[in-house]
Amino acid sequence: MTKITTYKNQLTEIISRYRNHVDFLAIRVEYSEETNIILRGNQIDTLSEGIASGGQVRACYRGGWGFATFNELSTLNQRVEEVIAAARLVGDEETRLAPIEPVQIDCQLPLTGTDPRHVPLSQKKALCDHYNVILRSLSEKIATTSVRYRDSTQNILLATSEGTLIKQSWADLEMRFSATARSGETLQTGRETIGSRRGYEDLIGLEQQIQGAAQRALNALVLPPVKGNNYTVVIDPILTGLFVHEAFGHLSEADMLCDNPELLELMSMGRQFGPEILQIFDGAAPQGHRGSYFYDDEGVPATKSQLIHNGVLVGRLHSRETAGKLNERPTGNARCLNYHYPPLVRMTNTWIERGETPVEDLLTDIQEGIYAKNWLGGMTNGEMFTFSAGEAWMIRHGKLAEPVRDVTLSGNVFKTLGNIEAIGNDFYWDESGGCGKGGQSGLAVGCGGPSLRIKEVMVGGEAA
Structure with missing residues (x-):
């Protein structure tokens, strides 16, 4: 959040400079960290950690909207002017935004478990491998498997021409599993998905659910189809x-x-x-x-x-x-x-x-x-x-x-x-x-x- 905090004064100054040119102006800056792992069968499809930073500008004038994104804060003045010009070009009615009370606040969604950023990539990859073995080893009839892991931590700063200045952050985690079973020309798939905004521990201990996804695919191979x-x-x-x-x-x-x-x-x-x-x-x-x-x-x-x-x-x-x-x-x-x-x-x-x-x-x-x-x-x-x-x-x-x-x-x-x-x-x-x-x-x-x-x-x- 330190990186986001340094933008506060700059956004406030730019908003103040341009606020009277349109009916509404908002700048949203974001700094995020993300991990992605995808296993298909016994192959690694994706294994990455990344950082993204950038922002967006929105302006409304007489009901017309302008929108632009940026990656360098040094270009923000130019983006703001472009967005204002676009909004003024298309606006020909009335700006009708429901009123709200401006707020200035720092808030963070609390984690009850471990921040995924504190877990090494090797440990996340080992967890995916462990679950993939469960999917693949249940039966030789399991033809294909997929394991997906993603975590993302987003830090956001929102400033508006009405005086709102909000700093907000959260972490989100998700794992997706699938197993496809084959018998002759018959294919059946079982899936399971787990998500959390509470902590890394929510992705641990899923063996029974994952085995259940593969078992559903196997069971369906021999079940009769329902009569419509x-x-x-x-x-x-x-x-x-x-x-x-x-x-x-x-x-x-x-x-x-x-x-x-x-x-x-x-x-x-x-x-x-x-x-x-x-x-x-x-x-x-x-x-x-x-x-x-x-x-x-x-x-x-x-x-x-x-x-x-x-x-x-x-x-x-x-x-x-x-x-x-x-x-x-x-x-x-x-x-x-x-x-x-x-x-x-x-x-x-x-x-x-x-x-x-x-x-x-x-x-x-x-x-x-x-x-x-x-x-x-x-x-x-x-x-x-x-x-x-x-x-x-x-x-x-x-x-x-x-x-x-x-x-x-x-x-x-x-x-x-x-x-x-x-x-x-x-x-x-x-x-x-x-x-x-x-x-x-x-x-x-x-x-x-x-x-x-x-x-x-x-x-x-x-x-x-």
């Missing part, structure tokens, strides 16, 4: 977290709504989307998760925002501009992956609140259904979603029955929310998320939720 049909489905908390993030969370991001009047009308406040037992939240204020921070990249304090209350839409996620355009309060959801990109409206930690139904009762009276667990992949397109389960079982007469493979869940998010029949009293935070939007992929997020029981879900598999 509409089923009542019970999903575990990990799939619930994926569902609420991908299928509903992105639709709550207000920049998508401002540019799409039809979607804005669809996502109108007060609309009933689910049963009264349904509560959905997003926010960076809850501490200890991968989407947690103190201030977003516009200097807005982190919040806890309720999106769905008793099944009714009551909130959405904002930058200052989208909040200003829709006359709502900013929620602290303007985030950028790093200084190369401007902030966009992004989720932080998104979750469905736990319910009151005992998990074992979720299966009760389902004559034929599906229990789906963990995730393998997925995609969304507007209101429509498709997710692949990592594991699945048939439910017969209220009990778990035979396991099946190739289970994909798809449907319309609004219909699916309305078809939630029960919400379990369990809950799990999945810290494995890396969200993509607008070319900014891998932004750390948290997802959480309980088990859900949902009727009339289209399950794809073998033709019935």
Whole structure:
């Protein structure tokens, strides 16, 4: 943080010099340290440690934005002038930024474990090798494996023409594992991802989970494919977290709504989307998760925002501009992956609140259904979603029955929310998320939720 601290006076002086040329001016300087390790099979694909430093300038004039990045502080005056010229060239309306209180503060997300910068590269590589051996040695049918390690420590200084001056830092860690098993022409893959903003120790002791990923791939080789049909489905908390993030969370991001009047009308406040037992939240204020921070990249304090209350839409996620355009309060959801990109409206930690139904009762009276667990992949397109389960079982007469493979869940998010029949009293935070939007992929997020029981879900598999 010492390197960042030296920039304070320079940024304040430049902001003061140019602040009256535009409606809003912000300079964000970043210094980061990163480690990347990728093993594919028994080969080292990537083994690197790096340092990156640079910054970005944003200016708004009459609703028009200018943006530029820089790597040398000596060029900052030139970048600021270019950005101001660009904003004045395109601005022809009104700058509508929701007001916030300026703040001057130094803050650091606390680590409860070891700072990854204090762990030697050789030790991180040895951990990857250890996990790779577990994946590869389970069976000769394991055809390919992949182990990915990444840690990143970001130190950020944000100065704005409104008087905000925030110094903020955090460390983020992630490991991804996959194993693909082969039997003849049949290929099946098992995956596992672990993320943390707490410390290096969270990546140690994962042997059982990693072996489970390889075992899922092996098991799926001999499992029968599910018969495609509409089923009542019970999903575990990990799939619930994926569902609420991908299928509903992105639709709550207000920049998508401002540019799409039809979607804005669809996502109108007060609309009933689910049963009264349904509560959905997003926010960076809850501490200890991968989407947690103190201030977003516009200097807005982190919040806890309720999106769905008793099944009714009551909130959405904002930058200052989208909040200003829709006359709502900013929620602290303007985030950028790093200084190369401007902030966009992004989720932080998104979750469905736990319910009151005992998990074992979720299966009760389902004559034929599906229990789906963990995730393998997925995609969304507007209101429509498709997710692949990592594991699945048939439910017969209220009990778990035979396991099946190739289970994909798809449907319309609004219909699916309305078809939630029960919400379990369990809950799990999945810290494995890396969200993509607008070319900014891998932004750390948290997802959480309980088990859900949902009727009339289209399950794809073998033709019935």
